[in-house]
Amino acid sequence: MLFDITHPSAWAPGVIEHVQNQLMLLIHANHCNKKDETNELNVLCGLPPRYPICNLPDCQKFKIVLNHMKGCQLGSVCKEQYCWSSKQIVTHWKACKNEKCALCSHLRSLQTKQTK
Numbered sequence: 001m002l003f004d005i006t007h008p009s010a011w012a013p014g015v016i017e018h019v020q021n022q023l024m025l026l027i028h029a030n031h032c033n034k035k036d037e038t039n040e041l042n043v044l045c046g047l048p049p050r051y052p053i054c055n056l057p058d059c060q061k062f063k064i065v066l067n068h069m070k071g072c073q074l075g076s077v078c079k080e081q082y083c084w085s086s087k088q089i090v091t092h093w094k095a096c097k098n099e100k101c102a103l104c105s106h107l108r109s110l111q112t113k114q115t116k
């Protein structure tokens with residue numbers, strides 16, 4: 001996938017949806033990883049799992065991607081399908097301050113709703 005992460009507003013509509021979806025899954029998988037850890041800890045202590053098992057089809061895939069990204073130093077030459085694009089997307093997401101950003105604004109409004 002080729003796109004210029006610094007100018008999301010210049011992307012074709014299809015690309016924005018695609019990248020938004022990927023970012024959503026990355027954020028989800030990150031949360032989900034933490035829930036998994038809590039569950040495993042509970043089970044180790046003989047307690048029932050605290051969170052229900054996640055059944056999002058792509059979640060497992062992106063947990064693997066996140067794991068890979070933590071150790072990967074290859075950058076843009078990495079052969080892992082989602083590695084480099086995900087790094088760019090997450091870096092943008094963390095740094096983006098543009099309230100009207102074509103990529104982030106929709107997700108941010110979703111997140112504010114969730115925390116309320």
Ligand SMILES: [Zn+2]
Pocket residue numbers: 028029032054055056059060
């Ligand atoms: Zn999940």
Ligand SMILES: [Zn+2]
Pocket residue numbers: 068069072073074075078079080083084
């Ligand atoms: Zn990689």
Ligand SMILES: [Zn+2]
Pocket residue numbers: 008092093096097098101102103104105
């Ligand atoms: Zn943005």
